[in-house]
Amino acid sequence: MQIPVLVFVLKRIGYMVFTMVAVSLLVFLLLEVNVEGVAVGVLGPYSTEEQRNLWLEANGYFRPAYVRYFEWVSRFFTGDLGHSVRFNVPVADIMWPRLWNTAILGFWAMAIIIPMSLVLGVLAGMKEGSPQDRAVSLLCILTVSVPEFATATFFSAVFVFGLKWLPGISAMTDGFDWVQLILPVAVLVTYDFGYVARMTRASMAEVMTTAYIRTAFLKGLPYRIVISKHALRNALIAPFTVILLQFNWLLNGVIVVEFAFAYKGFGALLLEASLNEDIYLIEACSMVAVFVAVSTQVLADIGYMYLNPRIRFK
């Protein structure tokens, strides 16, 4: 790897660490500076003043905030994320499996969304204004404009209650089951592919009007070469960033789908933690969410650099 590229990557990672530190400070300030709130969260609203003070004293909460912050951060690194009040198990024991479940859901959703939207977007953008463009655009607008809860209800009505092909609940109580994954993935794909496809279409349509595509045609290159070699490469730069942003959405935006199908994922966990003021669980979940957000950004920047030589070689 060339030196400038290495510097670039290191810089990006530096920014990422900086962002993580800033966010962790914010989370800590919001949730733990008011120690009373922590005690209420842990001991419940019916605890007495004395019980709370005793608990706070016993757990070192009367020490200065910065000491507690550093302790909190260092515990994070050792993997000790605290104890979930709601589930009465260590946070790590409940959060990692849930994250894994969401990863499975997200993986399959993305595995369909990416190829589908890119192919549709490129087909539409290749010939702006053509029947294929109009058909794709219409489909995308239709699917994007229907919210997830409506699609979930609709799919359930058709496939669960009408045709009775699929189970309506994806709780996977008896272990992993492919069939239970179909509906949540279908809802996610339906909701999201249109957006990415629209982005790809716009980017492709723009590239097709550029002078260098004209040059490629007038050089006498075959149509498929102009598209695959000259247009795609440039047209995929913008959707690449958009796709990486979808990972954030899959982590936090799946709450509706997970809730609708009782899927035991990260989004549902976050919802439950917030509703029950399960402080340690909220903290851990937020940090994981931020980590995913920031690291996909770093990936997006690095990938962008590789796709776009104008940034790679100054």
Added chain:
Amino acid sequence: MTIDYNETVLEIEGLCLSYFIRAGEVPAVVDFDLKLHRGEAVGLVGESGCGKSTVANAIMQYMGNTGAIVKGKVKFMGNDMSEMSGEQIRQIRGKEIAMVYQEPMAALNPSLSIATQMTEVLVFHEGAAIHDAYERSLNMLRDVHIPDPERLMESYPHQISGGQQQRVVIAMALLLNPSLLLLDEPTTALDVTVEAGIVELIAELSSKFGTSLLYISHNLGLMLEVCDRIAVMYSGEVVEEGSVESIFSNPKHPYTHGLFGCIPMLHTDKNAHPLVAIPGQLPLPHERPQGCYFGPRCHSFKGAVCDAEEISMSKIGGEDRNHRVRCPRWEEIKKDDSINRVVAKKPIDTGSTVLEVENMQKYYVMHDNSLGALMTGKRVKYVKANEQINFRAAQGETVAIVGESGCGKSTFAKVLVGLETVTKGEVRLEGVDIGSMPVKSRSPELLSSLQMIFQNPNDTLNPSLSVGMQIGRVIKRFGLESDPAKIKDRVLQLLDSIKMPRDSYFRMPRQLSGGQKQRVGIARAFAGQPKTVIADEPISALDVSVAAAVTEVLMDMQRNYATTLLFISHDLSTVRYLSDRIVVMYLGQIMERGTTSEVFSPPYHPYTEALLSAVPIADLSVEKRRIVLEGTLPSPLDPPRGCPFSTRCFRKVGNICDEELPPVQFAADRHAIACHIPLEELEAVEPVIKLPDRDENVHRDV
């Protein structure tokens, strides 16, 4: 290889091409004929929107989704292209007919290396092996005189200069030795000295390979240098065609006359021969009048003759058998009919010194964050945008600042108006040093006395304010008037003086044409009655006839207000025509300064000499010495240690040029040349441009 120069390469017969849009059919090209023999160069001249590029696209059979040939034929090597299959067309594109484009940067794919883009032509046309294709591309790059072609092959388009990009595009076009090369404004986006190199290269290659050329340009001077025959287009049709000699010495069509009246000729100046713009505007394709399309703008228009029926081309006879013109009255109309109506204008009296620049220096600080710079500790670099700038301008005087892009002209303008402050030295406006005064700390009086006109009129007018508001605001802000009625009165007077209808007071910028916007820009600059106006390339984005009108408006305004005008430009023929003094800049330094006639005659600075040689001149009688500069402009981050021009100078005397800054020698009182060559030697240099004797306004050895 023997070349048969009688072979017809391209024949276009009665071509009519239309675009079919929602509003209906828009005819873009009407009844177009062209015959091109092997090795011949034909030019298509005309202003934007006249259908030149559409013709090129038709030849390539590349008309987009909406364009279609309605009538007529395009025959390539005797074969009708409309009967060819898609695959046959593809085979012809790139192999038999190749194209060079206006913007080389846009024409090359930004994310593929030069090697990929060149070799694929060979791979997909001839099935060449990649190694073989690479070798042949490399040789082609050598043919277009690119230094270090091996390194260039691995570069991406954005890493090389504009001139080199255009050489790559030309090399790519010539890889398969096509019979026909279409050049669509190939040098318009390039600097003059780069343009001269490209023009020479194309001529060299076409004679070497026997390639026929179809040049498309709006630049008459360039056409004269590169073409055998030219066709003048107006509103989708050819109005006059013939050999270059015949058209330039004996133009027949009133539009051709008009075009010549719009370009500054070397033997005239702004007072004796003001430019004559063609009145009116190009008609929209669906609003073309009956009969002659040029009729409504023509001085020699005669009802019943000109607007009766469709006008066909007629031969004029004479030396050039093929000189044809589309005008029913060509026998009665003389070229001078339009030119002679010009009334000479009184020269402006120049007064005392208004602007004085002394040892001005402007450096930009750049922070280098690369690892190498971090380790060596050289993190701060200086871009030496301006160095040792000295000059004076008197009231009513026009001083031109000339140089190619990157020479620091615009930085200088920014310092004057206060967008930047000097690093060193003084800039005095009527004795007050304003060099270190940023625009925010300048008083309204000072602001109003120093105004600027910008290059691109589309970007400089506020799109959401009407014309009247924009100009009125200036008058109010600078405290000239406060009563709304009086402000409006002043704005209307200004509109009169820029020759715009009074009802444009309520127009929004988007409702105006480019030339009208630039006029509003001029009115806005003069609204505060400034002592000095800086015009940064005010006409270079405009069409020939529009530029002429705008130039005259600018000159009239300057005359009315006795304003000092700093005219920043790269176009030496315009500069020659309207300025009193010229400052030639290169890489941030002044190479030569003096009165216009001093700069245009020996002793020259070698750079001035090259610049003068590079200017295309639309005049058959002018003799010009050719000088083509090698190499590219050095980076202002790392300029040569000695004379900035030393890396490209063709008169270099030795190491002293690389090592030492040249002394400033005075050939006359205020004619300064920064060069190591003794004045006597520079004095002995033959003039670059020689004019024949004329009855009036003799400027021999201009």
